[in-house]
Amino acid sequence: MSLSIQSITDHHFTVTEEPLVNYKGILTLSTKWIELAKEKMKTAKCSNESFEHLILVLEGIQANIRLNQEMYEGFCQLFQSNALFVCRNEQSFIEGIGIFAKRDREIVWLASHPKNLPHPIYDASRVHGVGTTMIQHFAAITLKQGMSLSVIPKNTAVGFYKKLGFEWKTETTMHLTSAKIEALLKRTHR
DSSP states (O other), X not given: OOEEEEOTTSOEXXXXXXXXXXXXXXXXXXXXXXXXXXXXXXXXXXXXXXXXHHHHHXXXXXXXXXXXXXXXXXXXXXXXOOEEEEEEOTTOOEEEEEEEETTTTEEEEEEEOGGGSOOTTTGGGOOOSHHHHHHHHHHHHHHXXXXXXXXXXXXXXXXXXXXXTOEESSSSOEEEOHHHHHHHHHHHOO
16 A cells, blocks of 8 residues: 655655665665764754654664565465565655554554764755655555554653554553544645
């Protein structure tokens, strides 16, 4: 399923599920993003929680990709529990990567290109709306099932999820109900 969305920030993104054959390229890309995030932290001459969080998320994505590759090679693609999604801009450059558990309707990992994080030197090149667009895509998938969408957010991302309508379901899990999903999709589609 591909969903093309005009985001509320006037950027046009397309979110697609990546086939397993592309996973190696995404592993390479995520390694480059980790290196770029580390470089940005160094130029800021301080530890930045957003970049540290992004590095952890990208490492989680890499581990999940490797696991899915092993499962595919060892068993069958039917046993694959999580799917890899990418968000591309108008020039087809990847701006975001996400791992989504379709069966559980849970956002497992979500990462934006390091240039999209706040940084005093690079703020002019930031692209806004990548994470929101990916959440919209996952929400649209979930809405078809009439269920809620869930995430276990890191502390740095709680505000982002709250802004989109997520509420705490447990001490560690936030969810977006079907009604809030519909509202999110209506609010952001043009």
